[in-house]
Amino acid sequence: MPVRTARDAVTVASLYLRWLGYGDIRGAVKRAPSGVRVAARGMIALIEPSVQPTTLRDVECVWLSAMAESVSCVCFSxxxxxxTARARADKLSIPLFVIDLMGTPQPVNNAADELMSAG
Structure with a gap:
């Protein structure tokens, strides 16, 4: 599915989570400081559909939310x-994906590679 809008990016990330085995995708909610958050059984995902790179703060906020709910987290951008966001995600083992304009999530770090191989 080509990505033309922010909604397309959220749809792609949600479908990818479902493909990885995370069902029961729950509503997309706009969160501060940026991005959209979706939840699935056992997972919180941050999707950053803008043209700005995902920040350290974004990565830390989704990680803290996941820890508070005792679930895993993943980021799509x-x-x-x-x-700095990539370095922190590596230390925290947070999978990072980049969604290309053709709608294909590409792994950015080892945690993302591991999530793909397990899913």
């Missing part, structure tokens, strides 16, 4: 990640 159209524009990639700030270097």
């Amino acid at each position: 159209l524009a990639g990640y700030e270097e």
